[in-house]
Amino acid sequence: xxxxxxxxxxxxxxxxxxxxxxxxxxxxxxxxxxxxxxxxxxxxxxxxxxxxxxxxxxxxxxxxxxxxxxxxxxxxxxxxxxxxxxxxxxxxxxxxxxxxxxxxxxxxxx
Amino acid sequence: xxxxxxxxxxxxxxxxxxxxxxxxxxxxxxxxxxxxxxxxxxxxxxxxxxxxxxxxxxxxxxxxxxxxxxxxxxxxxxxxxxxxxxxxxxxxxxxxxxxxxxxxxxxxxxxxxxxxxxxxxxxxxxxxxxxxxxxxxxxxxxxxxxxxxxxxxxxxxxxxxxxxxxxxxxxxx
Numbered sequence: 001x002x003x004x005x006x007x008x009x010x011x012x013x014x015x016x017x018x019x020x021x022x023x024x025x026x027x028x029x030x031x032x033x034x035x036x037x038x039x040x041x042x043x044x045x046x047x048x049x050x051x052x053x054x055x056x057x058x059x060x061x062x063x064x065x066x067x068x069x070x071x072x073x074x075x076x077x078x079x080x081x082x083x084x085x086x087x088x089x090x091x092x093x094x095x096x097x098x099x100x101x102x103x104x105x106x107x108x109x110x
Numbered sequence: 111x112x113x114x115x116x117x118x119x120x121x122x123x124x125x126x127x128x129x130x131x132x133x134x135x136x137x138x139x140x141x142x143x144x145x146x147x148x149x150x151x152x153x154x155x156x157x158x159x160x161x162x163x164x165x166x167x168x169x170x171x172x173x174x175x176x177x178x179x180x181x182x183x184x185x186x187x188x189x190x191x192x193x194x195x196x197x198x199x200x201x202x203x204x205x206x207x208x209x210x211x212x213x214x215x216x217x218x219x220x221x222x223x224x225x226x227x228x229x230x231x232x233x234x235x236x237x238x239x240x241x242x243x244x245x246x247x248x249x250x251x252x253x254x255x256x257x258x259x260x261x262x263x264x265x266x267x268x269x270x271x272x273x274x275x276x277x278x279x280x281x282x283x
Contacts, residue, residue, distance in 0.1 A: 027227040044227050045256030048220055049263045067226075069201060070233045074226030 007092040013038065014050050015089045018060060018081050026065065026076040027051075051079055059085030204232045205246050208253040215257045224256055 007015070017033040018025040025033075027047050035041045054060045065076035081089070212225055228249060235245040 027223060028230055043255035043259070044224055044231075044252060045259040048224055048256070049259040052220070052260075052263060068230075070230055071226035072201075072204075072229040074222045074229065076226060077220075077223035 007088060010042065010046070010050055011054060012089060012092055014047070014054065015059065015081055015085055018079050019086075019089075023078065023080050024065070025079050030079070054085065055079075057084075057088075058082060059088055201233055202236060202242060204229055204249045205253075208250045212253050212257060216260060220260065224260075228252055228256065 013034050014030060017030045017037075020033055021029050027044050030051075031042055031044060031047050051060065051062070055062060060079045060081055062077050062079050065078045067073050067075045209225060209228075212228065213221055216224055231252060232245055232249045235248060236242065240248075
């Protein structure tokens with residue numbers, strides 16, 4: 001199991017997207033949420049690889065959703081964050097905030 | 111169909127897509143024939159299957175009201191079908207070979223979800239006006255991109271299992 005402060009950027013983004021779309025987050029909606037907010041578009045394979053990893057860590061759980069005609073009759077797989085996932089995300093973001101605190105980035109590299 | 115004192119139908123049977131079977135007209139009805147023909151033409155225009163439509167009750171002389179109500183209900187159904195047809199455009203199948211490739215490469219627990227997501231993207235692109243050829247090319251690209259990271263993750267997992275198995279073998283011997 002990954003330590004709480006070892007979440008990668010994509011893992012943080014995915015967990016935040018899942019929280020934003022609770023309780024109906026699934027592959028396409030998570031990808032679209034990240035793209036809309038960051039401009040970065042991950043391929044669905046990357047999304048699912050990360051989701052699988054997070055699920056193995058016990059940070060998210062999945063459940064089957066409804067099947068629709070536009071999906072060729074296939075069911076969606078909805079993801080929700082667990083308590084462990086929320087705790088890991090908070091710790092990870094807190095680490096980043098602590099590093100950023102009091103630092104003026106604007107003009108720092110000029 | 112029973113008719114009330116005002117020559118209006120009582121307990122008019124509900125008309126639904128499943129209920130409609132065929133028009134039975136009691137002869138001889140030249141006037142009605144013309145109307146039936148007109149209805150049949152409208153049915154074809156409305157994209158209802160002419161061979162499996164219209165009613166399973168008998169239209170007889172004197173049931174003017176019945177016929178008009180029937181016609182009105184028929185038009186309602188046609189209108190509803192036209193709205194449904196507009197709301198849900200006919201879906202096109204994504205490239206079969208790419209789909210099969212994804213099916214073969216992915217673990218079963220993720221297969222349906224990813225194929226469904228790829229299909230959803232494909233249909234959304236077509237609905238947004240993209241050409242079929244371009245949508246198919248993008249589907250191929252997405253399919254190949256989808257397989258890569260998951261196969262890599264699988265290889266890493268198998269690799270770790272291999273290292274552990276090797277360690278266990280050394281420990282036991």
